[in-house]
Amino acid sequence: MVLRIPLRRSASFTPDHRPVVEVPSPATLKMEANVLVTGADRVGKSALTVRFLTRRFIGEYGDIESIYSHSLAVEGREILFHIWDDQTDENSTEEKRIQWADGFVLVYSICDRASFGILRSKVQFIKATKEALSQEKVPIVIVGNKRDLHHRRAVSSEEGRLLALSMDCEFYEVSAAEAYHGTLMVFHGLAERIREAKLALKKGTGIRGIVKTMSAVFARKRTDSL
Numbered sequence: 001m002v003l004r005i006p007l008r009r010s011a012s013f014t015p016d017h018r019p020v021v022e023v024p025s026p027a028t029l030k031m032e033a034n035v036l037v038t039g040a041d042r043v044g045k046s047a048l049t050v051r052f053l054t055r056r057f058i059g060e061y062g063d064i065e066s067i068y069s070h071s072l073a074v075e076g077r078e079i080l081f082h083i084w085d086d087q088t089d090e091n092s093t094e095e096k097r098i099q100w101a102d103g104f105v106l107v108y109s110i111c112d113r114a115s116f117g118i119l120r121s122k123v124q125f126i127k128a129t130k131e132a133l134s135q136e137k138v139p140i141v142i143v144g145n146k147r148d149l150h151h152r153r154a155v156s157s158e159e160g161r162l163l164a165l166s167m168d169c170e171f172y173e174v175s176a177a178e179a180y181h182g183t184l185m186v187f188h189g190l191a192e193r194i195r196e197a198k199l200a201l202k203k204g205t206g207i208r209g210i211v212k213t214m215s216a217v218f219a220r221k222r223t224d225s226l
């Protein structure tokens with residue numbers, strides 16, 4: 001099943017899993033945020049995405065791919081998320097998907113140590129790609145999913161928290177299967193980080209712009225006086 005929903009629409013699903021598309025009123029929109037949900041295979045990327053979009057856990061997700069949009073009020077501010085549930089896609093490289101995103105949800109399964117093991121290099125790659133675009137603050141949330149399977153736990157909460165702390169990321173442990181609230185907190189937390197990063201970028205551009213203008217004025221004055 002491949003669901004494709006056009007950008008700038010907010011999506012939810014009918015009980016028989018068909019997408020319902022509704023357009024949010026432009027007057028209420030304050031911020032848009034592109035989010036890439038990524039991580040190893042079978043960790044619950046689609047489960048988290050669909051939980052956030054529909055509040056529901058379906059169980060099996062097939063080939064859900066494409067970008068889904070969903071608006072949410074965070075602290076009185078309406079945020080329109082465009083969420084890319086990361087799959088191998090021959091039409092775009094990982095680098096392109098990183099460039100597109102304003103924020104990242106990096107998912108591992110608490111029962112799968114290998115899925116946790118790849119995260120450090122993934123964070124480093126994302127940061128290096130964004131730094132090449134002069135973006136210093138990169139909003140990243142690390143999510144340990146499948147918390148309900150505690151009898152099969154292979155990664156402790158402490159390890160997840162320490163990794164996030166050492167990489168300047170936010171950390172959550174959730175169960176997409178069990179509850180909506182944890183998933184909601186993930187997107188809330190990310191939205192805050194994206195807002196801060198956008199503000200920092202704006203301020204940086206502002207200062208850089210002033211410095212550029214002043215340099216140009218002084219350069220002109222120097223050539224005039226020669």
Ligand SMILES: Nc1nc2c(ncn2[C@@H]2O[C@H](COP(=O)(O)OP(=O)(O)OP(=O)(O)O)[C@@H](O)[C@H]2O)c(=O)[nH]1
Pocket residue numbers: 040041042043044045046047048058059060061062087145146147148149174175176177178
């Ligand atoms: N017990 C439990 N199972 C989960 C949870 N989240 C996802 N699953 C199951 O894990 C399997 C993989 O979930 P997906 O959401 O398809 O994972 P994915 O990372 O999108 O998978 P790929 O796109 O195939 O890499 C499915 O059988 C889900 O039902 C969870 O929180 N708890």
